[in-house]
Amino acid sequence: MNRSQHLGQEITRRHFFGECGVGLGKAALASLLTGSFASRAFAAEQAVNPMAARPPHFPAKAKRVIHLFMAGAPSQLDLFDYKPELDKLAGKPLPPSVMKGQRFAFIRSDANVLGTQFKFAKYGQCGMELSEVLPHLAKVVDDICLIKSVRTDQFNHAPAQIFFNTGFAQPGRPSIGSWVTYGLGAETQDLPAFVVMSTGAGVSGGAANWSSGFIPTVYTGVRFRNQGDPILDVSSPDGVDPSLQRDTLDLIGKMNRRRMDQVHDPEIATRLASYEMAFKLQTSAPELMNLKGEKKETLEMYGCDPDKPSFARACLLARRMVERGVRFINIYHEGWDAHSDVIGNHKGNCTATDQASAALIMDLKQRGLLEDTLVVWGGEFGRTPLVESNPGLGRSLGRDHHPHAYSMWMAGGGIKGGQTYGATDELGLQVVENPVHVHDLQATILHLLGMDHERLTYRSAGRDFRLTDVHGSLVKGILA
Numbered sequence: 001m002n003r004s005q006h007l008g009q010e011i012t013r014r015h016f017f018g019e020c021g022v023g024l025g026k027a028a029l030a031s032l033l034t035g036s037f038a039s040r041a042f043a044a045e046q047a048v049n050p051m052a053a054r055p056p057h058f059p060a061k062a063k064r065v066i067h068l069f070m071a072g073a074p075s076q077l078d079l080f081d082y083k084p085e086l087d088k089l090a091g092k093p094l095p096p097s098v099m100k101g102q103r104f105a106f107i108r109s110d111a112n113v114l115g116t117q118f119k120f121a122k123y124g125q126c127g128m129e130l131s132e133v134l135p136h137l138a139k140v141v142d143d144i145c146l147i148k149s150v151r152t153d154q155f156n157h158a159p160a161q162i163f164f165n166t167g168f169a170q171p172g173r174p175s176i177g178s179w180v181t182y183g184l185g186a187e188t189q190d191l192p193a194f195v196v197m198s199t200g201a202g203v204s205g206g207a208a209n210w211s212s213g214f215i216p217t218v219y220t221g222v223r224f225r226n227q228g229d230p231i232l233d234v235s236s237p238d239g240v241d242p243s244l245q246r247d248t249l250d251l252i253g254k255m256n257r258r259r260m261d262q263v264h265d266p267e268i269a270t271r272l273a274s275y276e277m278a279f280k281l282q283t284s285a286p287e288l289m290n291l292k293g294e295k296k297e298t299l300e301m302y303g304c305d306p307d308k309p310s311f312a313r314a315c316l317l318a319r320r321m322v323e324r325g326v327r328f329i330n331i332y333h334e335g336w337d338a339h340s341d342v343i344g345n346h347k348g349n350c351t352a353t354d355q356a357s358a359a360l361i362m363d364l365k366q367r368g369l370l371e372d373t374l375v376v377w378g379g380e381f382g383r384t385p386l387v388e389s390n391p392g393l394g395r396s397l398g399r400d401h402h403p404h405a406y407s408m409w410m411a412g413g414g415i416k417g418g419q420t421y422g423a424t425d426e427l428g429l430q431v432v433e434n435p436v437h438v439h440d441l442q443a444t445i446l447h448l449l450g451m452d453h454e455r456l457t458y459r460s461a462g463r464d465f466r467l468t469d470v471h472g473s474l475v476k477g478i479l480a
Helices: 011-019 024-032 040-048 084-089 137-143 157-166 176-184 242-263 266-289 296-302 311-323 342-366 438-448
Strands: 064-071 120-123 128-131 144-151 194-198 328-334 373-378 382-390 395-402 406-411 419-421 431-433 458-460 463-465
Touching: 064 157, 064 176, 064 311, 064 342, 120 137, 128 137, 137 144, 137 342, 137 406, 144 431, 144 438, 157 176, 176 194, 176 328, 176 438, 194 311, 242 266, 266 311, 296 311, 296 342, 311 328, 311 342, 328 342, 342 373, 342 395, 373 438, 382 406
Parallel strands: 064 328, 064 373, 144 419, 194 328
Antiparallel strands: 120 128, 144 406, 373 406, 382 395, 458 463
């Protein structure tokens, strides 16, 4: 299933092939759109309906993904990865031999150790160790896999966020949600296949995190707003007749299809799909966003006020999207960048996210949706075991960026719950057991959706690209 496409033909060549009287244009286009694993029928279908549902490479464990992205990078040492040794060494510098070669964003390698800021305990039948500020997650530990050995190549926020979402540290590559919808198409025709929500002031990596990069823009994530209409202008102005609007769209569609037959530009297919989706969203979006029909018990389980924007509301909406066939959902919760006051920062963020994250797991499970819905929770990197204290910047008792070792958790969709995978050294500086690179996580997510990360490719600028580029291995130890 190589989804290779050729987008680099000059317009003069398009006209030459398209206007050739012996049908050479259509023959050439079919050849260009067809890769080593894709049939010509697929290429033709994708040109007409780029969001048509397509089979995976092999039977999938998951049909959809909810990615809870904790932007700013939570401290694994205060939430998931308990290190008693840090308490013993608190206030002291680490030996130069230990810190040799370490590089941090804001602090020196001779900074003092900061002890663990919260109490830890073991929970569930699996005995998973968690911080006291995650009391709700503690109730579902037997359904999650806690990965303590994640590492990344980036140590600043924007590059690290973009790297996690696109496999590359600079803007311009397709995001994982775009790759998924490009490879599998959509399960629903009434809502976007790839939806993005944000519950904070903004994401450092910006729209590059959910961009389709160099593949057609129909696969870009659609960002929903926190209040009012989920998308601006989704509601028709007063006096607009629905039948007239439908006739107008049909006429525009006819003109666009005629133009596509002439120049074979896949962005015209994007335009067609966007017009149709906008029309359908006028009905489907208000119904999706109206939480008045949810049971009181469900709202209380999430801690959700249906009339107020929140992470809890976004999680409940994600469950409703799953029920309606949305393929990939990103929820960004910003604010974890605890360069100062890691206690206050993490208490506040856990209060905002812990209950809803656990409720999402419980809600999906009781509705029979968790087994084929993959839930991913984590940030772009971790935090240092060393304290950040800078009076000039007003910082104290915080932690700096740390890319070499951090924690995430996953649940559902083929993940083996009730286990802790990987380990770091006694200081939390380095991974010492079962390292998991970001590319490995990306490869594993695609695998659970039934796609081989080495075969899901797209031809651009003369070569085949993939989400994991030339890296990445399946993390078999976390699979059920």
